[in-house]
Amino acid sequence: MGIIQTPNGFSLDNTGRRVVVDPVTRIEGHMRCEVNLDANNVIRNAVSTGTMWRGLEVILKGRDPRDAWAFVERICGVCTGCHALTSVRAVEDALGIKIPKNAHLIREIMAKTLQWHDHVVHFYHLHALDWVNPVNALKADPKATSELQQMAGPNHPNSSPGYFRDVQNRLKKFVESGQLGIFKNGYWGNPAYKLPPEADLMAVTHYLEALDLQKEIVKIHTIFGGKNPHPNYMVGGVPCAINMEGDMSAGAPLNMERLNFVRARIQEAYEFSKNVYIPDVIAIASFYKGWLYGGGLSATNVMDYGDYQAVLGDKSTDRLPGGVILNGNWDEIHPIDPRDPTHVQEFVTHSWYTYGDDSKGLHPWDGVTEPKYELGPNAKGTRTRIEELDEGAKYSWIKAPRWKGHACEVGPLSRYILAYAHGVTYVKDQVTDALGRFNALAGTELTAKQALPSTIGRTLARALEAHYCAEMMLNDWDDLIANIKAGDFATANVEKWDPKTWPSEAKGVGTVAAPRGGLGHWIKIKDGRIENYQCVVPTTWNGSPRDPAGNIGAFEASLMNTPMERPDEPVEILRTLHSFDPCLACSTHVMSPDGEELAKVQVR
Structure with a gap:
């Protein structure tokens, strides 16, 4: 391939020594990463691959939408519950509950x-x-x-x-x-x-x-x-x-x-x-x-749907607002509408799926999960023992979500950059305090815009968000007790539990600020059954392969230009990839290496 310039501003060179990390461990799921190094052991090209196929979208077709949460919750045993919450929100949105x-x-x-x-x-x-x-x-x-x-x-x-x-x-x-x-198995002497x-x-x-x-x-x-x-x-x-x-x-x-x-x-x-x-x-x-390496797209393009929803419009500061920031311009925040077919689309040009016309993106309501496993002409190895991937062809079980064609990073860091740019007082105070303490210890004078878009900033944002959540939970608990003391004991609305009360066709979307970033589920219901169901999860955004225009995703972007002390002990690659807390079980869509059906189970 040689040196190419991506539309989102990265110069890729795959001619140098290639280092393969497979599997990337201490994460949920299966992941492979390949990088190319220059003569100074600096990463100049990165290829991120999801190596398993999930298939739950296919399993859900024809099922009762009231049961969907129980299936999708099993996507992951780490972020347990966030898929269930997103699912019930999507069904409630579709049915007006x-x-x-x-x-x-x-x-x-x-x-x-x-x-x-x-x-x-x-x-x-x-x-x-x-x-x-x-x-x-x-x-x-x-x-x-x-x-x-x-x-x-x-x-x-x-x-x-x-x-x-x-x-x-x-x-x-x-x-x-x-x-x-x-x-x-740590590289303790590195x-x-x-x-x-x-x-x-x-x-x-x-x-x-x-x-x-x-x-x-x-x-x-x-x-x-x-x-x-x-x-x-x-x-x-x-x-x-x-x-x-x-x-x-x-x-x-x-x-x-x-x-x-x-x-x-x-x-x-x-x-x-x-x-x-x-x-x-x-x-x-x-x-x-x-x-201060590992920033990648966090320095330019970040996205979140917004969450930590206030109750009945009160406590308006009790949330992290969503939106999209492009090209590092924190002064302009674009809205994101998960219903708009032009806002969220998934591409499969470099993913092991097919749309028929793989140059086009599909909104999740119209999403298709049709596997097509094939290695590119320049790949090395076999279908069951890959030695080197061909990033010019299909190379991942992860699709490529985009906001209006733009690759974006999602996650706690994206939420905090957006909240900081929105001027959310609590977040600005948190960041200012943490950065002040860091600068005092390190003897530096870094600003938020210098420190946050980095592997370290990504890790700090998680810690700050954890404490923010703990403080919000104390408020939620107080509100719950006050509401119960006021005589309200209701915990469920079952007015529309009976499918006879539903329209013949409906569609909805649910979003959640999941631990790894913006999570969305889209559902179509027809005659009381699921007609289509699509999950676009945070690691799909971050771990996505290239799109038709050549834009690289957040994982690949974050590794660019990182120097490595010892390429055979790739702690720098692991350090940055782990900062996203990749969840490949969530992002990939299980099948055997040769693609045949593994088993068929009939439940009586």
């Missing part, structure tokens, strides 16, 4: 619980090891670690030298046993790791704390939704009754004791994100102050 205020507030608490949990697990258990060397923590001085903790997060109660010494001794026994477990031992020990300690805390916060889902993962939802509201004077044996899962339990878990989340999570990200980032 208004849910009770209590149902709205309970859904919001469940969604923000997921958001907080997902962000914390992402950073500590999926992403931190791209920055943190746990083996190096054995060299730390526990007293100096305690001093670092007091400087980074002075309000965390677990910060004594003795506490860090105990954790260090536990870690030492673990390492000396020769069974490193989850820490085994000079790309910059933290001093004390910062490594602090981060590993909080890694363990987050393991304990994450299993507590999800109990909110078990109270409101019956279980986790995959809590229960329902079209028209939530499947949990309220009986403030009874106990659970009376058949109502919500009483004052259970609601107070929820309040306590929210408070724990609030304290952890404030005193541990955000300080950790800022402290770790300060040691990587010169590593």
